[in-house]
Amino acid sequence: MLRAMWRPFDLVEPARTRKLLATAAVLGAAASIAGLGTFATFTSSTSASNTIASGTLSLTAPFSRLGTGASAIAAGDTMQRAIDLSYSGSISFASATLTTSASPSSNLDTDAANGLQIAIDKCSQAWTESGPPYTYTCGGSTSTVLASRALIGSNMALSNLTLTAGSTDHLRVTVSLPSSADNTFQNLSSTISYTFTGTQRAGTNQ
Amino acid sequence: MSRHGSPDWTEGPPRPALRIATLAGAALAAFATVSLALASFSTTTTGGPMQFTTKRIFPGPRTTSPHDLRDASSGSEANASDPSSYAGDNLTYTSAGNMASGSNKYLEYTFESARPGGLSVSSAQFNFRLASGAIILPGNACFWLQVYSGGTLIGTHGSYASAAGCGSGGTQQTFNIAITEVTSTDQVNGLVVRVYAWETKGNSVTVDMATVTGSTPYSSFTAYENQLADTSNGTTTTAWSLASVDGTTYTSASAWPSNAPATTNYLKLTLDPSIPAGAVVTSVTLTNVWKPSGTVTGGALCYYLESFNGSTSLGTHGSSGSPLRCQGATTNVTDTVSLTEVNTVAKANGLVLKLYYWINTACGGLLQPACLKSVTDQSQVSFDYYLD
Numbered sequence: 001m002l003r004a005m006w007r008p009f010d011l012v013e014p015a016r017t018r019k020l021l022a023t024a025a026v027l028g029a030a031a032s033i034a035g036l037g038t039f040a041t042f043t044s045s046t047s048a049s050n051t052i053a054s055g056t057l058s059l060t061a062p063f064s065r066l067g068t069g070a071s072a073i074a075a076g077d078t079m080q081r082a083i084d085l086s087y088s089g090s091i092s093f094a095s096a097t098l099t100t101s102a103s104p105s106s107n108l109d110t111d112a113a114n115g116l117q118i119a120i121d122k123c124s125q126a127w128t129e130s131g132p133p134y135t136y137t138c139g140g141s142t143s144t145v146l147a148s149r150a151l152i153g154s155n156m157a158l159s160n161l162t163l164t165a166g167s168t169d170h171l172r173v174t175v176s177l178p179s180s181a182d183n184t185f186q187n188l189s190s191t192i193s194y195t196f197t198g199t200q201r202a203g204t205n206q
Numbered sequence: 207m208s209r210h211g212s213p214d215w216t217e218g219p220p221r222p223a224l225r226i227a228t229l230a231g232a233a234l235a236a237f238a239t240v241s242l243a244l245a246s247f248s249t250t251t252t253g254g255p256m257q258f259t260t261k262r263i264f265p266g267p268r269t270t271s272p273h274d275l276r277d278a279s280s281g282s283e284a285n286a287s288d289p290s291s292y293a294g295d296n297l298t299y300t301s302a303g304n305m306a307s308g309s310n311k312y313l314e315y316t317f318e319s320a321r322p323g324g325l326s327v328s329s330a331q332f333n334f335r336l337a338s339g340a341i342i343l344p345g346n347a348c349f350w351l352q353v354y355s356g357g358t359l360i361g362t363h364g365s366y367a368s369a370a371g372c373g374s375g376g377t378q379q380t381f382n383i384a385i386t387e388v389t390s391t392d393q394v395n396g397l398v399v400r401v402y403a404w405e406t407k408g409n410s411v412t413v414d415m416a417t418v419t420g421s422t423p424y425s426s427f428t429a430y431e432n433q434l435a436d437t438s439n440g441t442t443t444t445a446w447s448l449a450s451v452d453g454t455t456y457t458s459a460s461a462w463p464s465n466a467p468a469t470t471n472y473l474k475l476t477l478d479p480s481i482p483a484g485a486v487v488t489s490v491t492l493t494n495v496w497k498p499s500g501t502v503t504g505g506a507l508c509y510y511l512e513s514f515n516g517s518t519s520l521g522t523h524g525s526s527g528s529p530l531r532c533q534g535a536t537t538n539v540t541d542t543v544s545l546t547e548v549n550t551v552a553k554a555n556g557l558v559l560k561l562y563y564w565i566n567t568a569c570g571g572l573l574q575p576a577c578l579k580s581v582t583d584q585s586q587v588s589f590d591y592y593l594d
Contacts (some may be wrong), residue, residue, distance in 0.1 A: 002396050057247040066253030072261045072594035083253055091247065108258055116258060173253075177260070183324025183392075187262045194253035 055165075058089030059096070059198040065134055066173060066194050068091040074180040079175060080134050082127045085161070085196060086168040093163035097155040098146065100195075106188040112150035116182045116190070120146035122160055123170045137174045147169060151192060163198070211299050234468055240371025262424065262594035263322045265488065270320035271448045271477035272559075273587045279563070279579065280460035281470045288446045290315065293335050293380060294588055295413040300339045306408040307348070309348040310364050311402045312484045314435040315416045318449070321393035321427060330388035330420035336413045337373050339407050345407030346373035353385050354398040361387035366404070387424075391422060394429055405571040410438070424474060424482035424593060443589065446477075448585040451495050451538070458499075458563070461577035467526045467564040473580070477557040485593040490548040492559065494541045495584040503575040505567025507532035514558040521547035525584045532566055538583055545587075554589055 065081035072081070087093055100118070102109040108116050124140035142158040161169050173194075177185070229287030273291040276283045289297040307313045334349065338344030349371055350364030363383050364370030373382035388394060397418060403411045418429040432449040434444045447456035463471050481487065498507035509531060524530030524545050533539045548554050569577040 034356070040256075040563065057249045059249045060252045061251045061253060064253050066256055069257035069259070071257075071259040073258060074264045076260045079258075081256070085485065087250070089249070116262075175256075175258070177258075181260075183264060185260055186324050187258040187260060188263055189257065191255045191257045193255045196247055196252050196253070197250045199248045 007048040009204050010133075038189050055091040056182050057091045057093070057198065057200050058087070059093070059196060060086045061196070062086050062168070064155060065129075068132070068134070069191070070133075073177055074092055075177055075185065076179040078176040079177070080136055081173045082129060082134070082136055083171050083194075084126070084146065084168050086170060086196070087163060087165050087198065090165055092165040092201045093161075096161055096163065096196060096198045097156045097195055098158055098194060099154045099156070102152055102190045103193070104189065104191055105183060106190045108177070108188045108190040109152050109183075111185075112152075114185070116151040116192075117148050117176050117178060118151040119144075119160045119174045119176075120147065120158065121172050123172065125174055126170050131176035138172075139163075147167075148149070148176075152173060155197070158196075163201075210254035210262075211365050213390045218474075228488040234559055245312045251436045256298075261594050263325070263482070263485065263591070265590065266322065267489075267491075267588040267590045268320050268322055268479065268481075269586055269588045270318055270430075270477060270479055270585070271432070271446065271450075272477050273391050273446060273448075274476035274478070275448065275456065275478075276474040278472050278474065279308050279462060281468070282524040283474065284458065284459060286456065288430060290413060290416045290434060291446075293378075295414075296439075298378075298411045298412045298414045299434065299444075301403070301410045301438040302436050302442050304408050304411065305411050305438050306544065307404040308383065309404065311406065311438045312402045313411075313413065313416075314400045314508070315431040315434075316433040317394070317397045317399070317418055317429040318432045319392035320429065321394050323390075323395065325391040325422040325424070327388055327394055327420045327422060330385045330394070330418065332383045333380065333384050333415060333417045333419060334371065334383065334401065335415040336371075336376050336411055336415070337378045337404060338376050338407075339410030339412040340376065340405065341409065342483065343407070344376040345396050345405045345409060346372050347403060347405050347411045349381075349401050349411075349449070351383065351405040352400045353387060353392040353447070354400065355388070356396070356417075360387055360393070366402070376412075377579050378412075379545075380387060380415065385418070388418070388420065394418060394420065394427075398578045400486070408564075409591055422482070424484075427480035428478060430478075440499055443467060448582060451578070453583070456582045458579040461579050462563040462565055464569045464574075464577055465479045465567065466572070467508075467510065467562040469562065471564070472560040472562045473582070475559040475561070475585055475587075477554075477559075479554055479557070479587070479589045480592055481551045481554050481589060482593050483551055484577070485551050485591045486591065487549055487554050487591045489588075489590040490545040490554060491590075492541075492545060492586045493588070494543065494545040494582070494584045495538050496541075496580055497536050497538045499536070499579040499581050500564060501535040501536055502569075502578055503566070505565055506532035507563060507578055507580060508532035508566045509561050509580075511543065511559055511561045514560065515556045516558065520544075526564075528543060529566070551591075553590070555592060557587070559585075559587075574585060 123138035372380035508529035
C-alpha cells in the first residue's frame with residue numbers, strides 16, 4: 001500500500017514530474033537559507049552601502065499655443081504658435097523628435113505638396129508674442145529646428161535643441177498653407193495633434 | 207516503447223525535446239539581454255489639438271461684364287442689353303440662315319467665367335427661349351443640345367428624333383433643361399452649350415434667351431453668354447460687345463451732349479455678380495475701354511461716372527468740372543476705376559453704373575463740328591471677395 005503511494009519520479013507522468021521537481025527545488029532553497037542561519041558560526045565583516053538611483057527624464061511644455069487653431073485660412077496664410085520645451089528631469093536628452101497626426105483629416109494634411117506645411121525655429125530666449133493672431137519676434141538669436149516640410153510626419157528629427165536637463169528651448173511653430181493651394185482646398189478642416197518625444201543621452205560611467 | 211520496455215510517459219522528456227527546450231531558453235535569455243542593452247529612457251509631451259479650417263471661398267477677383275445695358279445717349283433710356291441674356295425684353299437673336307431638322311446647324315453659346323472656382327453646383331439648368339423666325343406661316347422651333355466643358359462633351363440632351371424642347375409657331379417659349387452633368391463652378395466658368403435648333407418648316411429660329419442658372423452651396427447664380435457662334439449660314443460669331451477687348455464694340459445710339467454733361471444722358475450698366483451673403487468684398491474695379499466715334503475737332507469726348515446700389519447713389523468718380531477721362535483721338539483708352547464705395551455684398555450685387563459722356567466743346571450747332579458718339583470695347587467689373 002505504501003509502495004503504491006510512493007511512486008518514483010520516473011513512474012509518474014511528465015507534468016506531475018515537473019511540479020514535483022519545482023516543489024522540491026523551492027523546498028531545497030528554503031532549507032538552504034534556513035540552514036545558513038542554523039549552522040552560522042562567528043564571523044566578522046565590514047560593509048559599505050552603495051545606493052544606486054536612476055535619474056528622471058522629463059519633457060514638458062510649460063507654455064504652448066499649439067492648442068490654438070485657425071479658421072477661415074486661405075492659400076498663402078501663415079500661423080505662428082510658440083511652445084516651450086522644458087527638460088525638467090535630471091537626465092539630459094540625446095535627441096528629440098516630433099510626430100504629428102491629423103484627426104479629422106482632409107486634403108489639408110494629406111496633400112504633402114500643396115497642403116499645410118510646418119517649420120520650427122528656436123529663439124535663444126523667450127519669444128515676444130503679440131496678437132492674436134499670434135506673431136513672434138526673437139530678441140536673441142534664432143536657429144532652425146525643423147526645416148519647412150509637410151505638416152504630417154513621424155519621428156521628425158529636431159535640430160539645434162539644447163536638450164540639457166534643467167533647460168528650456170523656446171520654439172516657434174510656423175504652419176502655412178502654400179499659395180499653390182488651389183480652390184480644391186476651400187472649406188476643408190483638419191485637426192492636428194503634436195507629440196514631442198525626447199530620448200535620454202547615451203549611457204556614461206557614473 | 208522505450209528500450210527498457212516501459213511506457214514513454216514514464217521516462218521524462220525525450221532527448222530531442224530537451225534540446226529544443228534548451229535552445230528556446232537560450233534564445234529567450236539572449237533576447238532579454240539584448241533588449242536590456244538597447245533600452246533607454248524616453249518621454250513625450252504633447253501639443254494641440256490644433257484645428258485648421260479654410261475659407262469657404264478663397265479671396266480672388268471674379269470678373270463679369272454688364273449684360274444689361276441701357277443707352278440714354280439721346281436723353282431717353284433705351285434697352286441695349288445682350289439679346290440672348292434676358293427674356294421678354296423684345297431683344298432677340300435670329301439665326302443667320304434657315305435651320306432644318308437634321309441639318310446639324312447649331313447655335314453655340316460660350317458662357318462667362320464669373321464664378322469662384324472649386325464650388326459644387328446643384329440644379330444647373332440651361333434656360334432657352336425660342337420661337338420660329340418666320341413671320342408668315344411659321345413652323346415650330348425645336349432643339350436638342352450638347353454641353354461642353356473644357357472642350358470635352360459632358361452631356362447630350364435630346365436629338366432630332368426626340369427634341370429637348372419644341373415651341374409652337376412664332377410664340378416665344380422658355381425651356382429649362384436640367385444639365386446635371388454640370389456639377390462645379392469650374393465647369394460653369396466658360397461652359398459651352400451647343401444648341402442644334404431647327405424649325406419644322408425649315409425657316410430661321412429666333413432666340414430670346416440662353417442662360418445657365420444654378421446654385422452653389424452659398425448662392426444662386428445666372429451665367430450669361432459672352433459669345434454666340436451661329437453655323438446656320440456659314441459660321442458667324444457674335445461676341446457680347448462689352449465682354450472683352452476684341453474689336454466688337456458698342457456704339458452709343460446717339461451723339462453725346464455738347465459742352466457739358468447732363469444727368470439724363472448716360473450709358474447705364476447693371477451688374478449681376480451673384481456674390482454670396484456673408485462674403486467680404488475687398489475691392490471692386492471697373493475697366494472701361496473706349497474711344498470717340500471720330501476725332502473730336504477742337505476738343506474731346508469726356509465722361510465721369512456715378513455708382514448706384516439700385517437707384518441709391520453711392521458715389522461719383524470725376525465730375526463735369528473734372529472728367530474721369532477725355533479722349534479726342536479715335537484710339538482706345540483704358541480706364542481702371544476703383545469703386546471703393548462698393549464695399550458690401552448688397553452694394554456689389556445691386557451695382558449700377560452710369561457713365562455720363564459729353565463733348566467738352568461746342569458741337570452740333572451751326573458752324574460747329576458734329577457731336578460724336580462713344581465706342582465702347584469693354585466694360586468689365588472685377589469683384590474681389592472671399593467667404594469665411
